[in-house]
Structures are given as C-alpha cells and as structure tokens.
Amino acid sequence: MSLDTLPRATRSNHRRVRPPGRRWASRFDVKGMPYALVSPYFLLFAAFGLFPLAFTLYYSLYDYDLAGTTEWIGLGNYTALLGDDAFWRAVINTVGMFLLATVPQMLLALFLANALNKRFRFRLAIRMSVLLPLVTSVVAVAVVFTQLFARDWGLINWILGSVGVDPFNWRAERIPSWIAIATMVDWRWTGYNAIIFLAGMQTIPRDLYEAAAIDGASRRRQFWQITLPMLRPTMIFVVLNSTIGGLTLFSEPTTFYGGNVDGGSQGQFQTVAMFIVKEGFREFDYGYAAAAAWLLFLLILIGAAINFLFVRRIGGTK
C-alpha cells in the first residue's frame, strides 16, 4: 500500500514549478526518500544483525583466550568442535528437547485454536487468557516449575509416587530432564501458537464450510479437509518460528538448573545455546564459542528446511 501512495505523492510535487536551487531537493525526494524512510530498519539490522554475524565468523577462525592471546587457527575451532563430545551431547539435547516440546505443542495449539474458533460466551476473554502464560515472567515460571519438578518434595514426584511410580531425579536423568523442560516450554508457548493458528483460521472463508456442510461433510471432515490445508501458510510460519525458538532454547533449561549453564552435572540438558555461553563467557574461549554459534546457525537452517518440506506436504496435493 505504501508503495503505490508514494510515487503518486511525488508526481504531484513535480507538477509545481520550482526554483532551480530546489531541484536537488526534489530529486532527493523522489530517489532518496523512499530509501531513507526504510533505512532505519536496515541500519539497525546491520548494527545488531549483520555486524555480530560477521564478527562472530571472524573470531570463529581465531583462538581467542582470556589471557588475551589471539591466534589465527583457520578452521581449527570447527574441527575441534566436531570432535567434541560435549558439543554433540548439546546438539542431541537440543534436538531431543525440540522434538519433545514442539510436536505436542503444535498439535495442542492446533486443537486449542480449533476449539477457540467456535462461538461461545466470553469468547474474547477466553481467547486472551491462553496468552497469559506468555506474559508471565520467565523467572516466575522457572521458580514454579523448578519446585514442581524437584526431586525431593516436588509435586510431580509426589503424584507419581502416589500411583506407585519411583521418583525421578529430574536434574540428573537425561530423558526426565528433557520432559520437564519441554513441559515448561509448552506451557509458555502453546497459547501463543494457538492464537496465531486462530488468526489463520479466521481468514478461511466461511462459505467453504457452508458448502461442505451442505454436501454433508461432518465437522471432523471439515477440519481435516478445509481447515488444515487452508492453514498451511500459517503453519509454515509457526513451525519455522518454533524451530528457531526451540533450537536456540536457553532460558528454560538454564533457570531449571539455578541459572547455571552447565545443564546438569554432566550436561544432561545443556543445549547448544548454553554450550556457547559456557564456552564464551565462562571458559572465555570466544573463538570456540563463535564457531559453535555458526554451527548452531547451520543446524537451524537444516531444521528449518526439513520442517518446511514436511509442512508443505500437509494437506496433500499441489
């Protein structure tokens, strides 16, 4: 919209007769102004997006130590990382927690959105309320979940104990720790994704459903054959979003271990983002951390590509 209003405005400027001295100004108005107007975003992106990206790449090629020695080692950091068990453990943790969190989260969000898309009383209030977990402070969430998933005197272990299941040591056992963190992530983000799905659902024309209803399609059939395929663009957005969020997971697992980036005594739930912070800001091996950050970037690209291909197939055809 803004694109076609702009030339029109400048055209009307041209019609006026101007003194020659103001020609430069008017030319700038036509040629330069659109760029000037969109530039703040790009300038900010260059400062806070591109520059750190390039800077990280630069330092990933150096052995940069706390002692202050900086030595060019080429791809040394990358080859060391690929042979570092701790790094691979972090990768597996990240992917594992991502899958554990995202798959149920997407399904839940979808069904939640479908339920919210119906007519009922206090619709707005209820729709808004699913966003509440998102606006809760991460620290508050962590405090509550840390206590729920405490080994001793934790609510979850108490409930499990009352049905005869042995208590889990949530911070020492790998899979239980992933489950606890995935629960925390889902609690925060399911509502958010549901609202986006809901917005997507509301753009689907009503007459499609009416036509389907006249043809005798059940509610369930309508969901699978109209809602889901029509929701595909929204879904691609949400899935890509969750992929990026899930693979850069940091605050939940960190707060789950008292603000410590170790992620368990043996890195049971240390994610790649935590690994980067640990190497960079605790071991002060900036080059190594920078290389790990680039590998994480690659991992996200791969994850996003896989998900994109996968989601494109949803709803079949085309």
Next chain:
Amino acid sequence: MMISKRRGGLVAASVLAAAALTVASCSSGGGTSQSSAPASSGAAEPVTIRVQTFGGGTNFGYKNAIEKWNAEHKDIQIKEEHLTDQFEQQYWPQMIQWLTSGTGAGDVVGIDEGGMGLAKAHPEWWADLKEFGLESRKADFPAWKWENGVSADGKLFGLGTDIGGMSLCYRADLFKQAGLPSERDKVSALWPTWDDFMKVGQQFQGKVKDTKWADGTNTLYQVYLYQEAAKNGNVTYFDQQNNLIVDKNPAVKNAFDFASKMSQQGLTAKLRNFTEEWAAGTQKGAFATVGCPSWMLGVVSDNAGDGGKGKWDVASVPGGGGNWGGSWLAVPKQSKHPKEAAMVADYLTQAQTEASIFTDFGNMPSNTKAQQDPAVQGAKNEFFNDAPIGEIFAKSASSLQPVFLGVKHAQVKNAIESVVQGMDDGSVAYDKAWQQLVDDAVKAAG
C-alpha cells in the same frame, strides 16, 4: 515479526540484558551521579560504595557491619550486592567479564581463594591499595594471607577476610533419635577416622529412615581434599608452577576415592552444595552431617532457618584440620571512588569488624588481632546449641596452612565437582568416574 522470530535467543538476550541493567542501574545510582563532583567536597550527596559478595546463607556476614558503618558515615554509604551462591559457576565468570570490559564490577568485590590465582595474574584489574596507605595493615595478617593479596609486580590488591578452618556440623536431635551420643565431645569421639565416620553413618541410616548421613559428595570431597593437600605439599589441582597435576597428586585421588566410597555406600543425599535443593535439604532434614569450614556455619544456620536452632551442633572433623576456603576483598580499578572503596575494604577487614562477624555468623577472621581477641576465643554460637566456636576454630587458626591454587583453579574445580556430583547422581559410572575426572580437568585447564 522480528520479535517473535527469535524468541529463545531473545529471552536469553533479555535475561542477560536484565542482569546487565540491574548492574548498570546500580552503578548509575551510586557512581555516575557522583563522578562530576570531586570526592572531597563534603556538601555533595553521599558516595555509595557497592560491595559485591557471593556465597550461601549469610555469606560474608557483612549485614551488621554494614548497618553500623552506614549509621556512622553519612557521607559514604555501603550497599551490599550479594550476587549469587555459586562462586566458580556464576560469580567469578561474571566478575571476570566486568573486569575485562571495564564496567559493571562493584567498588569493593569479594574474591574466593579459588579466584585469587587469576586475580594475581591480572594486576591491571585492580587499584593499588598502597596508594591509600593500606600497606600499614601488613602486621594484621598471617604472612600467607597477606602475600596472596599482592600481585607479582608488587601491587597490593586484596585484603584478607576469613579463613577456612574445619569442623563437622551435625543434627544433634537426629543423632539422639538414632540412639547415638548427641553431645559434641562424645560425637567427636565417634569418628577419629573417616572409616569410623562411614561406619557410624551406616548405623545412623539403619535407625533414621528419611535422613541420609551426608549432604552429597562435594562438600566432604572438599574437606577431604584440603586435609590431604596439607599432607601433599599444600597443592591440589596445580603445582606451584601452574602445571595441572590432577592425575599425579595423591591428594586428589584419595579425596575422589573417599567420595566414591561414600556414594557407593549410599551415605549421601545426592545434593550438590550451594544449590537451592541443597538449601531446602538443610532445612528439611535431608541429611544429618555437613562438612563445616568456619564460613559454612552461617550458610547452614541461614539455610536451616529458625526451626533448626538448637538442632544443629558442631563437632570436630575426622582426620584432622584443614583450610578450605577464605576470601579477599579487592577494589577494581574501574571504581570511580577508589579512595572511599579502600576505606570500606579497610573497615571490613579490621580486627573489630572481623571479630564481630565471627561472633555473629561464624566466619573465622584471617586478621590475627581478631583471632587473639578474647571475644573471639571465647565465642559461642547460639544457633549451634551454644557450640564454643572460638575454641573450635580460633585455637587452630594460627596453625592453618595456605593451599596453593592455580590460575585456572575455578574452572578445573567446577569440572571436577561436576564429575564427583555426577557419580553421586548416577550420570557417571563409578568405574569410569576417575578417568573422566582427569579428562574433564585437562579440558577445563586447556
């Protein structure tokens, strides 16, 4: 769209930013508004000196001392910032970042013994306290405590706060319940050696079902390590030339073997010290004993809360004394009020202050005049059933030996403790733990 795109990273960034902001806002509240006015002008608003500390419970025990100073000095106000319980994992890395970036650190900062190697190697981080006349304090401290606060190029940067000493805190009420003697001298007599200690532990656990004998592997590992270090040239992970000797120093292997034995016999509550769960465990009676250097008394009493008063007591430790822990106060060069900061550091390490910290909270003074103070020598700790802590700690204080800790001690200590803890929580197999401990130590030192 940009906002929602990178939520994980954004949250991470905002956590860091929030931490940075807290610090920034503190510094602007205290420092920057002052910087324009000359420090000597009396009419200006008071200078705020930020004192940054770490540690569990009552940590440095500065609460009362600071209140006293603030009441007496309207022109210089002390504000304590207790940053975190954990030194190696959180406090020290954050401090190093602030020190290297030139902003964020307080005007007076606490440094644990494990960080002193690195602090000494970076004199450019610190203000020289000689410039403020504190060279005169030399006579107040044992030679080793003083010299550890002097960098290689002769700069005086750190003043000693407390020293370790060693004891064992125990739950007298649970001992009674288990049919064991609960009176401290008889309790001390129960365990002349660590083997006796484990045997009594088995007896205890046979009687009291819901309580383990010790908190976890890490606390006792440290106690044992410092006792062994005293027998092995007063070194732990590094030799005096800063070479890693984890695999060669028998002290490390012996301490590890002891921790492994404790864990395999099921005598630990599997809690890692200085975590929230450990603190909760202290309060809820998850364990009956915990290794107690002097400064640990304040940690235990604060974690246990008022409900623990009179239940805890202090006995002597099996296997003789040791010197685990103890800290220094330093003034970072970036401080805008180094003169006032030096005054505060001076005050907090004076004999009178250190003596009152000992009687109030238990941290054993490194100041020799304080150690000789009759009030210290005769001090009793109300929380610990009026235990004669002066007798327990002050008498042995002058004989304590310094343990040399390398430049990268903090990193290596954390790597090793993670294995010692991992062995206890089941994530590292007992038979593979030693090899992994050595490997991880090499990696952390590298």
